[in-house]
Amino acid sequence: MARPVRVVVLGSGSWGTTVAGLAAQNTPTLVWSRSSDTAAEINKEHRNSRYLGDRELPADLRATDDLIEAAHEADVLVVGVPSHAVRGTLDRIADEVRAWVPVVSLAKGLEPGTRLRPTEVISQCLPGHPVGLLAGPNIASEIADGLAAASVVAMQDESVASALQPLFASKVFRVYRNTDVLGCELGGVLKNIVAIAAGMAEGLGVGDNTRAMVLSRGLAEMIRLGVAMGAQPRTFSGLTGMGDLIATCMSPASRNRRVGEAIARGLSVEEAVAELGQVAEGVKTAPTVMELAREYGVEMPIAAEVEAVVAGRRTPTEAYRGLRRRAPGDEEDLV
Numbered sequence: 217m218a219r220p221v222r223v224v225v226l227g228s229g230s231w232g233t234t235v236a237g238l239a240a241q242n243t244p245t246l247v248w249s250r251s252s253d254t255a256a257e258i259n260k261e262h263r264n265s266r267y268l269g270d271r272e273l274p275a276d277l278r279a280t281d282d283l284i285e286a287a288h289e290a291d292v293l294v295v296g297v298p299s300h301a302v303r304g305t306l307d308r309i310a311d312e313v314r315a316w317v318p319v320v321s322l323a324k325g326l327e328p329g330t331r332l333r334p335t336e337v338i339s340q341c342l343p344g345h346p347v348g349l350l351a352g353p354n355i356a357s358e359i360a361d362g363l364a365a366a367s368v369v370a371m372q373d374e375s376v377a378s379a380l381q382p383l384f385a386s387k388v389f390r391v392y393r394n395t396d397v398l399g400c401e402l403g404g405v406l407k408n409i410v411a412i413a414a415g416m417a418e419g420l421g422v423g424d425n426t427r428a429m430v431l432s433r434g435l436a437e438m439i440r441l442g443v444a445m446g447a448q449p450r451t452f453s454g455l456t457g458m459g460d461l462i463a464t465c466m467s468p469a470s471r472n473r474r475v476g477e478a479i480a481r482g483l484s485v486e487e488a489v490a491e492l493g494q495v496a497e498g499v500k501t502a503p504t505v506m507e508l509a510r511e512y513g514v515e516m517p518i519a520a521e522v523e524a525v526v527a528g529r530r531t532p533t534e535a536y537r538g539l540r541r542r543a544p545g546d547e548e549d550l551v
Protein backbone atom coordinates (compact mmCIF):
# COMPACT_ATOMS: atom_id res chain seq x y z
CA MET A 217 0.00 0.00 0.00
CA ALA A 218 1.33 3.48 -0.92
CA ARG A 219 2.28 5.58 2.10
CA PRO A 220 0.14 8.69 2.76
CA VAL A 221 1.17 12.10 1.41
CA ARG A 222 3.13 14.11 3.99
CA VAL A 223 2.25 17.80 4.21
CA VAL A 224 4.80 20.27 5.60
CA VAL A 225 3.73 23.81 6.53
CA LEU A 226 6.43 26.47 6.90
CA GLY A 227 5.43 29.13 9.44
CA SER A 228 3.51 28.67 12.68
CA GLY A 229 1.57 31.93 12.84
CA SER A 230 -2.20 32.01 13.09
CA TRP A 231 -2.89 30.87 9.52
CA GLY A 232 0.07 28.50 9.04
CA THR A 233 -0.89 26.64 12.23
CA THR A 234 -4.59 26.58 11.30
CA VAL A 235 -3.89 25.16 7.82
CA ALA A 236 -1.53 22.60 9.35
CA GLY A 237 -4.37 21.63 11.71
CA LEU A 238 -6.71 21.14 8.74
CA ALA A 239 -4.19 19.00 6.87
CA ALA A 240 -3.38 16.95 9.98
CA GLN A 241 -7.00 15.71 10.03
CA ASN A 242 -6.42 14.17 6.60
CA THR A 243 -2.78 13.14 6.37
CA PRO A 244 0.52 13.18 8.34
CA THR A 245 1.47 16.85 8.78
CA LEU A 246 4.50 18.68 10.16
CA VAL A 247 4.64 22.41 10.86
CA TRP A 248 7.93 24.32 11.00
CA SER A 249 8.27 27.10 13.55
CA ARG A 250 11.25 29.39 13.87
CA SER A 251 10.46 29.42 17.58
CA SER A 252 11.53 26.26 19.43
CA ASP A 253 9.12 27.16 22.27
CA THR A 254 6.17 27.20 19.85
CA ALA A 255 7.27 23.91 18.27
CA ALA A 256 7.53 22.32 21.75
CA GLU A 257 4.13 23.69 22.79
CA ILE A 258 2.46 22.26 19.65
CA ASN A 259 4.11 18.86 20.22
CA LYS A 260 3.47 18.59 23.96
CA GLU A 261 0.33 20.62 24.64
CA HIS A 262 -1.29 20.63 21.16
CA ARG A 263 -1.73 24.40 21.31
CA ASN A 264 -0.12 27.53 19.84
CA SER A 265 -1.01 30.02 22.55
CA ARG A 266 0.88 32.97 21.01
CA TYR A 267 -1.31 32.93 17.89
CA LEU A 268 -4.37 30.79 18.60
CA GLY A 269 -4.94 31.11 22.34
CA ASP A 270 -6.42 28.03 24.04
CA ARG A 271 -7.67 26.38 20.86
CA GLU A 272 -6.81 22.69 20.73
CA LEU A 273 -4.86 21.44 17.71
CA PRO A 274 -5.12 17.88 16.37
CA ALA A 275 -3.04 15.60 18.61
CA ASP A 276 -1.19 14.11 15.64
CA LEU A 277 -0.03 17.48 14.24
CA ARG A 278 3.75 17.47 14.72
CA ALA A 279 6.03 20.54 14.89
CA THR A 280 9.76 21.12 14.45
CA ASP A 281 12.12 24.08 14.67
CA ASP A 282 14.48 22.37 12.18
CA LEU A 283 13.86 23.83 8.72
CA ILE A 284 16.02 21.26 6.92
CA GLU A 285 14.19 18.33 8.57
CA ALA A 286 10.90 19.93 7.50
CA ALA A 287 12.06 20.35 3.89
CA HIS A 288 13.18 16.70 3.68
CA GLU A 289 9.82 15.42 4.89
CA ALA A 290 7.63 17.33 2.39
CA ASP A 291 5.55 15.61 -0.28
CA VAL A 292 3.54 18.84 -0.38
CA LEU A 293 5.13 22.08 0.85
CA VAL A 294 2.89 24.87 2.20
CA VAL A 295 4.52 28.28 2.59
CA GLY A 296 2.81 30.08 5.49
CA VAL A 297 5.31 32.80 6.38
CA PRO A 298 4.51 36.46 5.55
CA SER A 299 5.35 37.66 2.01
CA HIS A 300 8.52 39.50 3.03
CA ALA A 301 9.92 36.28 4.54
CA VAL A 302 9.16 33.83 1.70
CA ARG A 303 12.47 34.23 -0.17
CA GLY A 304 14.66 34.20 2.94
CA THR A 305 12.96 31.02 4.18
CA LEU A 306 13.02 29.12 0.86
CA ASP A 307 16.61 30.11 -0.02
CA ARG A 308 17.70 28.09 3.03
CA ILE A 309 16.06 24.92 1.70
CA ALA A 310 16.35 25.30 -2.09
CA ASP A 311 18.55 22.19 -2.34
CA GLU A 312 16.63 20.19 0.25
CA VAL A 313 13.13 19.92 -1.22
CA ARG A 314 12.64 16.92 -3.51
CA ALA A 315 11.98 17.67 -7.20
CA TRP A 316 8.33 17.98 -8.27
CA VAL A 317 7.00 18.52 -4.74
CA PRO A 318 3.98 20.88 -5.21
CA VAL A 319 4.30 24.16 -3.32
CA VAL A 320 1.24 26.01 -1.99
CA SER A 321 1.49 29.64 -0.87
CA LEU A 322 -0.71 31.08 1.88
CA ALA A 323 0.78 34.59 1.73
CA LYS A 324 -1.33 37.61 0.77
CA GLY A 325 1.22 40.31 0.03
CA LEU A 326 3.88 41.34 -2.48
CA GLU A 327 7.64 41.10 -2.03
CA PRO A 328 8.93 44.59 -1.22
CA GLY A 329 11.44 45.79 -3.83
CA THR A 330 10.80 43.16 -6.51
CA ARG A 331 6.96 43.64 -6.50
CA LEU A 332 6.67 39.89 -7.08
CA ARG A 333 3.72 37.82 -5.93
CA PRO A 334 4.57 35.05 -3.45
CA THR A 335 4.05 32.31 -6.09
CA GLU A 336 6.55 34.11 -8.37
CA VAL A 337 9.10 34.30 -5.54
CA ILE A 338 8.54 30.60 -4.85
CA SER A 339 9.11 29.75 -8.55
CA GLN A 340 12.40 31.66 -8.47
CA CYS A 341 13.58 29.90 -5.29
CA LEU A 342 12.29 26.42 -6.24
CA PRO A 343 12.34 26.29 -10.06
CA GLY A 344 10.50 23.42 -11.74
CA HIS A 345 8.02 22.81 -8.89
CA PRO A 346 4.26 23.10 -9.49
CA VAL A 347 3.36 26.27 -7.56
CA GLY A 348 -0.05 27.58 -6.52
CA LEU A 349 -1.90 28.96 -3.56
CA LEU A 350 -4.71 28.42 -1.08
CA ALA A 351 -6.82 31.55 -0.58
CA GLY A 352 -10.33 32.74 0.18
CA PRO A 353 -12.37 34.30 2.99
CA ASN A 354 -10.48 32.48 5.74
CA ILE A 355 -10.12 34.36 9.02
CA ALA A 356 -7.84 31.93 10.88
CA SER A 357 -9.48 32.10 14.31
CA GLU A 358 -12.92 31.18 12.88
CA ILE A 359 -11.55 28.21 10.98
CA ALA A 360 -9.57 27.07 14.01
CA ASP A 361 -12.91 27.23 15.91
CA GLY A 362 -14.40 24.83 13.35
CA LEU A 363 -16.83 27.31 11.77
CA ALA A 364 -17.81 26.56 8.17
CA ALA A 365 -15.83 28.24 5.39
CA ALA A 366 -14.65 27.79 1.82
CA SER A 367 -11.33 28.30 0.10
CA VAL A 368 -9.71 27.86 -3.31
CA VAL A 369 -6.62 25.96 -4.44
CA ALA A 370 -5.36 27.93 -7.44
CA MET A 371 -2.94 26.04 -9.69
CA GLN A 372 -2.24 26.16 -13.38
CA ASP A 373 -2.23 22.36 -13.49
CA GLU A 374 -5.77 21.18 -12.63
CA SER A 375 -4.66 17.62 -11.91
CA VAL A 376 -2.27 18.85 -9.20
CA ALA A 377 -5.03 21.09 -7.80
CA SER A 378 -7.43 18.12 -7.70
CA ALA A 379 -4.88 16.07 -5.78
CA LEU A 380 -4.38 18.90 -3.27
CA GLN A 381 -8.07 19.67 -2.58
CA PRO A 382 -8.75 16.72 -0.25
CA LEU A 383 -5.60 17.36 1.78
CA PHE A 384 -7.04 20.58 3.21
CA ALA A 385 -10.79 19.92 3.04
CA SER A 386 -13.07 18.88 5.88
CA LYS A 387 -16.83 18.54 6.35
CA VAL A 388 -16.95 22.25 7.14
CA PHE A 389 -14.05 23.51 5.02
CA ARG A 390 -14.91 23.36 1.32
CA VAL A 391 -11.95 23.59 -1.05
CA TYR A 392 -12.63 24.62 -4.66
CA ARG A 393 -10.12 24.84 -7.56
CA ASN A 394 -9.26 27.61 -9.99
CA THR A 395 -6.63 27.82 -12.74
CA ASP A 396 -6.44 31.66 -12.63
CA VAL A 397 -3.48 31.79 -10.25
CA LEU A 398 -2.81 35.48 -10.95
CA GLY A 399 -6.41 36.56 -10.30
CA CYS A 400 -6.77 34.46 -7.15
CA GLU A 401 -3.46 35.67 -5.74
CA LEU A 402 -4.12 39.35 -6.52
CA GLY A 403 -7.55 39.13 -4.84
CA GLY A 404 -5.92 38.16 -1.54
CA VAL A 405 -3.23 40.81 -1.87
CA LEU A 406 -5.42 43.74 -2.88
CA LYS A 407 -8.33 43.19 -0.47
CA ASN A 408 -5.95 43.90 2.44
CA ILE A 409 -5.57 47.49 1.30
CA VAL A 410 -9.32 47.99 1.01
CA ALA A 411 -9.64 46.43 4.49
CA ILE A 412 -7.34 49.11 5.91
CA ALA A 413 -9.65 51.71 4.32
CA ALA A 414 -12.67 49.90 5.80
CA GLY A 415 -10.99 49.91 9.22
CA MET A 416 -10.33 53.64 8.95
CA ALA A 417 -14.00 54.14 8.05
CA GLU A 418 -14.97 52.15 11.13
CA GLY A 419 -12.69 54.25 13.33
CA LEU A 420 -14.15 57.45 11.89
CA GLY A 421 -17.69 56.26 12.68
CA VAL A 422 -19.12 56.19 9.15
CA GLY A 423 -22.49 54.70 8.20
CA ASP A 424 -23.31 51.44 6.42
CA ASN A 425 -23.73 53.21 3.07
CA THR A 426 -20.16 54.51 3.28
CA ARG A 427 -18.92 51.01 4.21
CA ALA A 428 -20.70 49.56 1.17
CA MET A 429 -19.25 52.27 -1.07
CA VAL A 430 -15.69 51.50 0.10
CA LEU A 431 -16.17 47.78 -0.57
CA SER A 432 -17.77 48.19 -4.00
CA ARG A 433 -15.40 50.84 -5.29
CA GLY A 434 -12.49 48.98 -3.70
CA LEU A 435 -13.52 45.88 -5.65
CA ALA A 436 -13.64 47.98 -8.84
CA GLU A 437 -10.01 49.00 -8.21
CA MET A 438 -8.98 45.39 -7.60
CA ILE A 439 -10.56 44.33 -10.90
CA ARG A 440 -9.02 47.25 -12.78
CA LEU A 441 -5.46 46.42 -11.73
CA GLY A 442 -6.02 42.67 -11.95
CA VAL A 443 -7.34 42.78 -15.50
CA ALA A 444 -4.54 45.14 -16.59
CA MET A 445 -2.05 42.59 -15.24
CA GLY A 446 -3.74 39.70 -17.10
CA ALA A 447 -6.16 38.18 -14.56
CA GLN A 448 -9.66 36.98 -15.45
CA PRO A 449 -12.29 39.56 -14.35
CA ARG A 450 -14.68 36.77 -13.22
CA THR A 451 -12.20 35.56 -10.64
CA PHE A 452 -12.77 38.76 -8.62
CA SER A 453 -16.44 37.93 -8.06
CA GLY A 454 -15.48 34.62 -6.46
CA LEU A 455 -14.19 33.49 -3.07
CA THR A 456 -10.67 34.88 -3.49
CA GLY A 457 -11.95 38.30 -4.66
CA MET A 458 -15.27 39.55 -3.39
CA GLY A 459 -15.50 36.74 -0.82
CA ASP A 460 -12.21 37.58 0.86
CA LEU A 461 -12.87 41.32 0.53
CA ILE A 462 -16.18 41.02 2.41
CA ALA A 463 -14.74 38.81 5.16
CA THR A 464 -11.69 40.97 5.72
CA CYS A 465 -13.51 44.31 5.62
CA MET A 466 -16.32 43.10 7.91
CA SER A 467 -14.48 41.01 10.46
CA PRO A 468 -13.35 42.76 13.65
CA ALA A 469 -10.70 39.96 13.78
CA SER A 470 -9.03 41.10 10.53
CA ARG A 471 -5.58 42.47 11.26
CA ASN A 472 -5.65 44.83 8.27
CA ARG A 473 -8.99 46.27 9.34
CA ARG A 474 -7.74 46.57 12.93
CA VAL A 475 -4.69 48.55 11.76
CA GLY A 476 -6.98 50.95 9.86
CA GLU A 477 -9.19 51.37 12.94
CA ALA A 478 -6.21 51.99 15.21
CA ILE A 479 -4.81 54.67 12.90
CA ALA A 480 -8.21 56.37 12.84
CA ARG A 481 -8.13 56.30 16.67
CA GLY A 482 -4.97 58.38 16.48
CA LEU A 483 -2.19 55.78 16.66
CA SER A 484 0.77 56.04 14.27
CA VAL A 485 1.18 53.19 11.76
CA GLU A 486 4.15 51.87 13.76
CA GLU A 487 2.10 51.95 17.00
CA ALA A 488 -0.86 50.26 15.28
CA VAL A 489 1.33 47.44 13.92
CA ALA A 490 3.09 47.01 17.29
CA GLU A 491 -0.29 46.86 19.10
CA LEU A 492 -1.38 44.11 16.70
CA GLY A 493 1.66 41.85 17.23
CA GLN A 494 0.82 39.97 14.01
CA VAL A 495 1.32 40.62 10.32
CA ALA A 496 -1.00 43.07 8.47
CA GLU A 497 0.24 42.59 4.91
CA GLY A 498 -1.63 45.63 3.52
CA VAL A 499 0.69 48.06 5.33
CA LYS A 500 3.83 46.94 3.46
CA THR A 501 1.93 46.13 0.25
CA ALA A 502 0.17 49.49 -0.26
CA PRO A 503 3.22 51.34 -1.69
CA THR A 504 4.07 48.38 -3.94
CA VAL A 505 0.49 48.24 -5.26
CA MET A 506 0.62 51.94 -6.08
CA GLU A 507 3.87 51.34 -8.01
CA LEU A 508 2.04 48.65 -10.01
CA ALA A 509 -0.97 50.97 -10.57
CA ARG A 510 1.35 53.59 -12.04
CA GLU A 511 3.21 51.01 -14.16
CA TYR A 512 -0.05 49.62 -15.60
CA GLY A 513 -1.67 53.07 -15.89
CA VAL A 514 -4.74 52.28 -13.76
CA GLU A 515 -6.49 54.56 -11.28
CA MET A 516 -6.79 53.30 -7.70
CA PRO A 517 -8.01 56.24 -5.63
CA ILE A 518 -8.83 54.25 -2.48
CA ALA A 519 -5.46 52.45 -2.54
CA ALA A 520 -3.73 55.79 -3.17
CA GLU A 521 -5.33 57.31 -0.05
CA VAL A 522 -4.45 54.24 2.04
CA GLU A 523 -0.85 54.43 0.81
CA ALA A 524 -0.70 58.14 1.73
CA VAL A 525 -1.99 57.34 5.23
CA VAL A 526 0.44 54.48 5.89
CA ALA A 527 3.29 56.67 4.60
CA GLY A 528 2.23 59.35 7.11
CA ARG A 529 1.39 61.96 4.48
CA ARG A 530 -2.35 62.14 5.35
CA THR A 531 -4.64 61.50 8.29
CA PRO A 532 -7.62 59.14 7.81
CA THR A 533 -9.98 62.14 7.87
CA GLU A 534 -7.98 63.84 5.09
CA ALA A 535 -7.95 60.57 3.13
CA TYR A 536 -11.75 60.30 3.23
CA ARG A 537 -12.03 63.97 2.22
CA GLY A 538 -9.58 63.23 -0.62
CA LEU A 539 -11.88 60.52 -2.00
CA ARG A 540 -14.61 63.13 -2.46
CA ARG A 541 -12.39 65.31 -4.64
CA ARG A 542 -12.56 62.90 -7.57
CA ALA A 543 -15.56 63.34 -9.89
CA PRO A 544 -17.61 60.11 -10.13
CA GLY A 545 -17.36 58.66 -13.65
CA ASP A 546 -19.08 55.77 -15.42
CA GLU A 547 -19.69 53.00 -12.86
CA GLU A 548 -19.26 50.29 -15.51
CA ASP A 549 -15.80 51.58 -16.34
CA LEU A 550 -14.00 48.80 -14.49
CA VAL A 551 -11.08 48.33 -16.84
Ligand SMILES: NC(=O)C1=CN([C@@H]2O[C@H](COP(=O)(O)OP(=O)(O)OC[C@H]3O[C@@H](n4cnc5c(N)ncnc54)[C@H](O)[C@@H]3O)[C@@H](O)[C@H]2O)C=CC1
Nearest residue numbers: 228229230231232297298301322323324354355356494495
Ligand atom coordinates in the same frame (compact mmCIF):
# COMPACT_ATOMS: atom_id res chain seq x y z
N1 LIG B 1 -4.38 34.90 9.77
C1 LIG B 1 -5.26 34.78 8.81
O1 LIG B 1 -6.48 34.79 9.08
C2 LIG B 1 -4.84 34.60 7.39
C3 LIG B 1 -3.58 34.94 6.97
N2 LIG B 1 -3.21 34.79 5.67
C4 LIG B 1 -1.89 35.13 5.20
O2 LIG B 1 -0.97 34.14 5.67
C5 LIG B 1 0.34 34.69 5.80
C6 LIG B 1 0.88 34.34 7.16
O3 LIG B 1 0.05 35.02 8.06
P1 LIG B 1 -0.28 34.63 9.56
O4 LIG B 1 -0.03 33.21 9.87
O5 LIG B 1 -1.65 35.11 9.81
O6 LIG B 1 0.77 35.60 10.28
P2 LIG B 1 1.13 35.75 11.79
O7 LIG B 1 1.54 37.15 12.03
O8 LIG B 1 0.04 35.16 12.63
O9 LIG B 1 2.42 34.79 11.90
C7 LIG B 1 3.53 34.94 11.08
C8 LIG B 1 4.42 33.73 11.26
O10 LIG B 1 5.55 33.87 10.40
C9 LIG B 1 6.73 33.83 11.17
N3 LIG B 1 7.71 34.75 10.58
C10 LIG B 1 7.64 36.09 10.54
N4 LIG B 1 8.75 36.57 9.94
C11 LIG B 1 9.50 35.50 9.60
C12 LIG B 1 10.76 35.34 8.99
N5 LIG B 1 11.47 36.40 8.58
N6 LIG B 1 11.24 34.09 8.79
C13 LIG B 1 10.53 33.03 9.20
N7 LIG B 1 9.34 33.12 9.82
C14 LIG B 1 8.84 34.33 10.02
C15 LIG B 1 6.33 34.26 12.57
O11 LIG B 1 7.24 33.75 13.54
C16 LIG B 1 4.96 33.60 12.68
O12 LIG B 1 5.10 32.25 13.01
C17 LIG B 1 0.18 36.20 5.56
O13 LIG B 1 0.60 36.51 4.27
C18 LIG B 1 -1.32 36.44 5.70
O14 LIG B 1 -1.76 37.52 4.90
C19 LIG B 1 -4.07 34.26 4.76
C20 LIG B 1 -5.34 33.87 5.14
C21 LIG B 1 -5.82 34.02 6.47
Ligand SMILES: O=C(CO)COP(=O)(O)O
Nearest residue numbers: 352353354355470471472
Ligand atom coordinates in the same frame (compact mmCIF):
# COMPACT_ATOMS: atom_id res chain seq x y z
O1 LIG C 1 -6.73 37.02 4.70
C1 LIG C 1 -7.42 36.95 5.68
C2 LIG C 1 -8.78 36.37 5.67
O2 LIG C 1 -9.03 35.69 4.48
C3 LIG C 1 -6.93 37.50 6.97
O3 LIG C 1 -6.96 38.88 6.91
P1 LIG C 1 -6.08 39.72 7.90
O4 LIG C 1 -4.64 39.45 7.55
O5 LIG C 1 -6.49 41.14 7.70
O6 LIG C 1 -6.40 39.24 9.29
